[in-house]
Amino acid sequence: MKRIFGLGRNQIAPSVSSRSLCGADGSGYLLRDRDLGKIHKAASRxxxxxxxxxxxxxxxxVNDKDKKNRTALHLACANGHAEVVTLLVERKCQLNVYDSEQRTALMKAIQCKEExxxxILLQHGADPDIMDASGNTALHYAVCAQHIPIAAKLLSYNANIEAxxxxxxxxxxxxxxxxxxQMVEFLVNKEANIHAVDKTKRLSPNQA
Structure with a gap:
C-alpha cells in the first residue's frame, strides 16, 4: 500500500478543476434573503x-428555483435538514436538477457531509453518476470530503467507481x-482500477 502514496517523478500539480472541487473555502451555500423564495427560506432553515x-x-x-437556480431540495440538503428532504421527495420533487454551479442536491449533500x-436521495432514485461542469460525480465529491460511509453508500447504489x-x-x-x-485504501479494497491513467498519461503513483 505504501507505493500508492509514493510521490514519484511523474506526479504533477493538481488540476484546476480538481483543486476547485477539493480546495473550496466552505462547502455550504451563501444565503441572501433577496435570492430566495418563500419555500427556499423555509427549506434552508x-x-x-x-x-x-x-x-x-x-x-x-416543489421544483421552483431561486435566483441562484437552487431548489428547496438543494438548500435542505446543504443544511442537513433531513425531514425537509423527506417531505420534498415524498412530494415527488425532481432529484437530479442542477443549481447554478451545475451541482445536484446529492452532490451538495455530500459536499456538506450530510450523510x-x-x-434519502439515493433511496428515492437520485442518480449518483450525473456529472457537474467539471465532470465530477457524487463519488468524486465523497473523495474530496473524505467521507468513506457516503462513498460506500454510493457504491451500494452502483455508482461508477471508474468515472x-x-x-x-x-x-x-x-x-x-x-x-x-484512507479513501485510497477504501477504493483499492473496493477493487478500483489501480492502473488508471489520467489524461496527461501520468501513471498512478503505485506504477511509478
Whole structure:
C-alpha cells in the first residue's frame, strides 16, 4: 500500500478543476434573503411545517428555483435538514436538477457531509453518476470530503467507481492526488482500477 502514496517523478500539480472541487473555502451555500423564495427560506432553515404550508397554498412549487437556480431540495440538503428532504421527495420533487454551479442536491449533500440527506436521495432514485461542469460525480465529491460511509453508500447504489472527470481523474486518482490515504485504501479494497491513467498519461503513483 505504501507505493500508492509514493510521490514519484511523474506526479504533477493538481488540476484546476480538481483543486476547485477539493480546495473550496466552505462547502455550504451563501444565503441572501433577496435570492430566495418563500419555500427556499423555509427549506434552508429546516421548517418542515412551513414548507408544507407553502406547497399546500400553492405559493411555490416543489421544483421552483431561486435566483441562484437552487431548489428547496438543494438548500435542505446543504443544511442537513433531513425531514425537509423527506417531505420534498415524498412530494415527488425532481432529484437530479442542477443549481447554478451545475451541482445536484446529492452532490451538495455530500459536499456538506450530510450523510442522512444523501441516503434519502439515493433511496428515492437520485442518480449518483450525473456529472457537474467539471465532470465530477457524487463519488468524486465523497473523495474530496473524505467521507468513506457516503462513498460506500454510493457504491451500494452502483455508482461508477471508474468515472472520469474532465481531467481524466477517477475517484481513486483524485484520492491519490489529494493524498487522502484512507479513501485510497477504501477504493483499492473496493477493487478500483489501480492502473488508471489520467489524461496527461501520468501513471498512478503505485506504477511509478
Amino acid at each position: 429546516g421548517k418542515v411545517a412551513k414548507v408544507q404550508q407553502i406547497l399546500l397554498l400553492g405559493k411555490n412549487g 442522512e440527506c444523501a441516503t 472520469r472527470n474532465k481531467d481524466g481523474f477517477t475517484p481513486l486518482l483524485l484520492a491519490v492526488d489529494e493524498n487522502k490515504q
